[in-house]
Amino acid sequence: MKVVCTFLFFILTTFSLQAKDYPVSLFGIYSDGATLNTRSIQYAIDHIHQNGGGRLVFNVGRFLTGSIHLKSNVTLHLEEGAVLLGSLNPFDYDRHVWTALVFAENQQNIAITGKGIIDGQGRYLARNVITMIQKGLIKDQFRFDRPEAEARAVLIYFRGNQRVKVQGVTLKNSASWVQIYDQCKNVQLDGISVDSKAYWNNDGIDLVDCDSVSVTNSYIDSDDDGICLKSHDATKVCENIYVRNCTIRSSANAIKFGTASYGGFRNINMRRIKVYDTYRSAIALEAVDGGFIENVEIDSLEAINTGNAIFLRIGERVKGKKGRLENVRLTNIRVEVPATKADAGYEYEGPIEDMPRNVSPSSIVGMPDALVNNVTLKNVEIIQPGGGSASFANVPLTALDKVPEKPTAYPDFSMFGELPAWGFYLRHAQNIKFENVRLICQKKDYRPAVVLDDVKQASLTPMTISDPDRKKAPVFVNQSSGITLPGK
Template sequence: MKNLKIYFTLLLCAICSFGLVQAKDYNASYFGIKSNGTTLNTTSIQRAIDFISENGGGTLKFYVGRYLTGTIHMKSNVTIHLEEGAVLLGSTNINDYNVGTPNNALIYGKGVNNVGITGKGVIDGQGKEVAYNLMDYIHKGIIKDPLDYDRPRSNRPKAIYLRECNQVTVKHVTVKNAADWVQTYDQCEDVLIDSITVDSKVFWNNDGIDIVDCKNLKLLNSYIDASDDAICLKSHDASKMNENIEIRNCVARSSANGIKFGTVSAGGYKNIRIINNRVYDTFRSAFTIATPDGGKVENVLVDSLYAYNTGNAIYLRIGARWNKGRQGSIDGVVMQNIYIEVPADKPDAGYAFEGPVEDNPRNISPASIIGLKGQPVKNVVLKNVEIVYPGGSNPNYAFRGTSAKELDSIPEMEAAYPEFSQFKELPAWAFYLRHVEGVTFENVKFTAKDKEYRPAVVMDDVKNAELKNVQYIEPNKKGKKQLVLYKSTLKK
């Protein structure tokens, strides 16, 4: 009898425990949330999130259907789970969002912990429609918002914005058609973003993902196709920085940059690992680090990057734009096992919002590492790197020579927006370096498919450069001098 009582007691405990576990999954329909695509569910979804958070946390599950909503606020210990076939649909009415607040978004969270967005469903911001709806209100004077090139500056909603959140998980979802940056993780810690798809090319400034001053963040196994920078690390706070960031096994397509640090770079970047990624059809650089605002960049590894049909290969740049007296720096960047192809034609042709060709130089730009006078980029290694260029630059079309006068005439442009195209014509076809201290090229191959009037590599004010097994492949070069050193020294 005693053993029987123990058995029933344990069975009851098991049943109760199972009930508690099950109670943490909540069907959206329990809260009157409609899946017809026309009923506005903002209030119902918010009440569901609030209820789940207040009752110990859990998962709000959406099944097949279209769930129309405006801004919803994430709360601690809540996961939104979108089953395959479920679409969280952003309202096209701008008044259904938090207009007038910083970083307006469809899914918004600040200072919350243990939150998630998961499942094989879709978040569709309907960004084109909501942006034009917003512009209509602006033109009527109902909403005040500066227009940059007839684009609203401040009130377009992002798809996801999380600020100062810890223990964040975003997995498997598809995020599409944002009106602004697609997703931003701002000063968040312990973040896992895994196996997501971004397809957002319906309006301007559609950065695929912005990682801002985060710590311990992983972006893994994801596909990102955006009309602005695909994968972008930023630093908005001079007292913060992106630290311990891993970007691995991702594919990026963009009508701006593939993988980029900046442009806003107030604090900086430390311990960044970018491993086994693909970039293609990218108007600007496959990989770029820009620190014009006083931010510090240190201990960066780029390993196994493969880029095809990209407007520029690599661009590293120190500037002095909004630095407020602080000096930015780049010190300790290793780029290895890299293959990049640069085409003769416009690589993002066919995008709804193509990059502005009028800003580009007339001849194809080389990869570049450019610091400032007295403020060099330091300790950069390129190892096992191959970059293929179309060649065929035309000196009669646009010319930049390598005489002392011509090299000195290249402006510093420290306050300009940092892009590979900012200097217009550059004097090298493969790689241009200026104001650099400590650079190593090891097992590096540069190929021009057609004859070039320019040398392959130009170094201007470069100290302690080391070249090991560097190849220059160019048709009909006939003993042409491919390396030009100006105010520069090689390691002996």
């Protein structure tokens, strides 16, 4: 916590410098929602940058634009009622690795502030990108009948910047990921709202190989992962990340590390998180591309109507490069898992899972030669629907090797198909501690609450298991050693 407080103090004191305000009207920027203002806005940014910095202030109105590039010491300030509106023409956007509405690369002291809105009009922009692909004017793989994520404009793409602030604004209707902070340092995201369910891949916040980031007091409603940490570069690390007092809804995972995990993640602290109507996991930590995850603490998370509680996974999607996942502490967690699809009814739902399959448990799964190490769960309550039936794809406890390893598969809580536990499945792990963990099953389930398979040194005490079927043993242990069970 001392480290967290130190870099958080630095971030919060970064933006104390006062600078001159420039109204957009000064530069002939129109608020009619029809005039394309790209060149005028860019001229204004360049002018402010060249004259010592300041705020470009957008008053009430709808300001249509294509790609703009933020420069050092410049703030885009959107007053309440101001909307920065993304063009519907795909050729109004630049592409620097990603296509984006607002770029900033290798800049310092940049910000987007205010109570206004950035609206990417993503549903219609994506439609127009598809039209241009079909005409042969845009080259794209067009997988899954949609353009690649990089070809659709994100709202914000900041790379290699230092001292960044985004505060108060609403970000909505992106055609792709909403906001990407890539190899940035000292980033403050505070009081922002994400409302992005316009198209596929609408990640709420993506932090890629960043150092010293705070995400506070924010609301994310997205059609893909809510707060997602990634590592795209095997030589980089996403580290010193602090998340507090945020609410998340997602048609994927609420909190996710990976899928891109080529470098690493360390020193991550998340507190006071609320999750609801989320299709996949409330917490998904995935070291599957050769990188590592270490020193993670998530405290005070409450999730309701969420498809899965906890998913920790080591994989080997890059041949010969196994991940590493260790030193994770999950405390004061409460999750309610429904029997039905948690994001049903949203325009872009998560996929229908392969059936038959009973509701998946939480899981901590490494590989035979790459064990998940040193994970503590303290004061955790998980309420599962139960109702599992052996008439589905039954996995006998005497044949746990039927559960596939899938080292190269895309990681997801349901990736293994039917699992032999209703509460927690642990495989290829060591030094696991459950302290005051409560697992509640609402209906009879043919499976035991917990299965441990190839687990070394695990203490599951004190733990409470509430299961309507009291006849079966609550915990099954296979090829494991050093296991301390409740009541033992």
